[in-house]
Amino acid sequence: MKIEIIDFDIKGDERGFLIALEENKNIPFDLKRIYYIFGTKENIRRGFHAHKQLNQVAICLSGSCKMLMDDGVEKKTILLDTPEQGLLIRKMIWHEMFDFSKDCVLLVLASELYDENDYIRDYNKFIRLTRKNGVKNNETTTIW
């Protein structure tokens, strides 16, 4: 599984820093929804799902957390601890978030509006679907 990190262009001067996010430019899809996760209690693990169609970019604006990514073949854990990078979470990637610092603010940009029908929340079903779709190591769909 290829982990795709987007390095954002930072506009900085003596006042500090600014990053702009634009659909179909540094964010590789139409931007339909933004949500953020904050105030996560200690030892909480969340996510535990994949999406059938949704593509997302996760950006840790403050603090840190970890993201487990699983394409049904391989699992990788990524530390998110900078607002300067985004992690692309493509459709059909099982993901779990954990080890949130108290001050963690995790911003997520999404390619679709919220739709519970797009969620796969059963890991066995996710595995069945990835097998059926013939997911192999390093296979990705290009959405850029």
Ligand code: TYD
């Ligand atoms: P949930 O999917 O459990 O979050 P996570 O994947 O981070 O564990 O979402 C928590 C609640 O928020 C759930 O009731 C669905 C709702 N929700 C929305 O209404 N809109 C959204 O865009 C998202 C992501 C969740």
